[in-house]
Amino acid sequence: MGTVIMHSAVSVDGFIADENDNVGPLHDWYFTGDTPIIEDGDQRYDHSGAGSGFKVSHASAEYVRPMWEAVGAIVMGRTLFDLVNGWEGRPPAGDHVIVVSHRPKPEGWHPEASYHFVDGVTAAIDKAQELAGERTVAVNAGEVGGQILAAGLVDEVAMDVVPVVFGSGRRYFGSIAGQHLLEDPHVVIQGDRVLHLKFKVRR
Template identity: 45%
Template sequence: MGKVVSAASMSLDGFVAHENNDPGRLFDWYEAGDVEVRTASEPASFHLTPTSARYWREWVEQIGCLVVGRLLFDITDGWSGEHPLGVPFVVLTHEAPKDWAHAATRNAHFVTDGIEAAIALAQRIAGDRTVALAAGTVTGQALAAGLVDEVAIDLVPVVLGTGHRYFADIDPAAVRLGDPTTVIASARVTHLVFPVEK
């Protein structure tokens, strides 16, 4: 079984999006370089620095499944059934969508009985590869349940002031991180990975 890793771009004051769900300048680093990185959602691509591209590719190659919340699923319309990373995704929700236009896809799975069940399903799908968690409520619930192995943050030099927090709906005492195992500075971002102390 692979690791469970929370990952997202985050502002210096701890937010992953504005209140209206717009990431704003948090994604500027996706266009900060000249190295084209293609996604599974053709013809979509972005342009990273060589340093960020190397980090990104090593990270993405590990991922076997994603766990996201219903809000992100609704904002993206479930990526039309094909996540840009090209991997299956599990949606933690109170109720699965009834009339989703892309319901025939084999990539989307809906779990209504809690974070433990969502991560367990994602681990079965991922096998020995990494389960990646969306930041916010999903990460908060998973940390509180002791299910996260690492926290990865793409720290962006912006301040949002308000919005959706990386660590949402969690007692701060439940977030115990060790010294970073990865610190990579690049244009418009610093890539950080912290082990979770259990």
Template identity: 50%
Template sequence: MARVVMQAVVSVDGFIAFPDDTVGPLFDWYFNGDTELTARPSGWTFRVSRTSHDYIQPFWDEIKVTVIGRHLFDTTNGWDGKPAAGDELVVVTHRPLPERWLADHPDAPFHAAGSAEEGIALARELAGDGLVCVTAGDLGGQAFAAGLVDEVAMDVVPVVLGEGVRFFGSHVGTVLLDDPDQVVQGDRVLHLHYTVKR
């Protein structure tokens, strides 16, 4: 059965972007090292510390399906039809994907779902026994609140944004996590991984 991990780069005060969706210094660590990190199948390359590479590359390579919300799809123009990580991508949306975008990207391995629950179920089916990555923010918070997330991965950057898009969206309530099973110090980033207590 597929595992579902909620993941994002996050500030110390819990934000994954400013209110206007820009990330400011949150992604600086992607470009401050001497070891190449590659996102597949998008082919994006970054230069990070060896320590960050050795943590992130296997994680990215294990992702079979990514689940995103419509807002991120619109903000990134659906990454031009190539998932940032994984073989397939599920977009949780209440509106059909734009016809023009679909015409421009007829072979894009993208699927639509009407709710976080439907999106995670579809992603699990597509992933088989692989890894499903759901993006943090409102969609991730909905999946987390519904008990659909098995693991939480945070790349914590030493910056305080003060406002913006929260890692867990508008999720309220208490959920216990196990102690972190991975704590990896990179250059200007701390990689943390938790399992959700069941």
């Protein structure tokens, strides 16, 4: 099975969005560089749901490109799915998306897209690993990501730290309880207005 990586852009005080689910400047670095993440010019969707090509600094591209190419499946919560309308069936990375939700897929919503709605985080990771095979399972940070980490199902934590302080909002780790130790960062890359960090979860 592939590695399960919890990932998101995050403010320096640990928020992935404000209290109204606005990401503010957290994703600006995706569009202010001169190096495309996707070399073939394919247009993908950003986290706000607006179609646009990603262009980042060279340092960020060298980090993000292989990470995105390794993704086989994404696990997300229903809140993010609703906010971005599931990226209109075209996730920014990977071929499959698993949505943790008590509600089913909206009727008639992009039947061609490999989106699977499951009730519970363990079932979500099981389905994601089945579909991803040896490729990476990317878990969106937030409430669902925090639950997956608390369940002991996350192998690595990846944070794109942006130099902004939100003060309040949606936490990277959601409302996770208890202490969870990470190893020292094994990836530390400075991009333009972003610091890429990656930690293995201590078992």
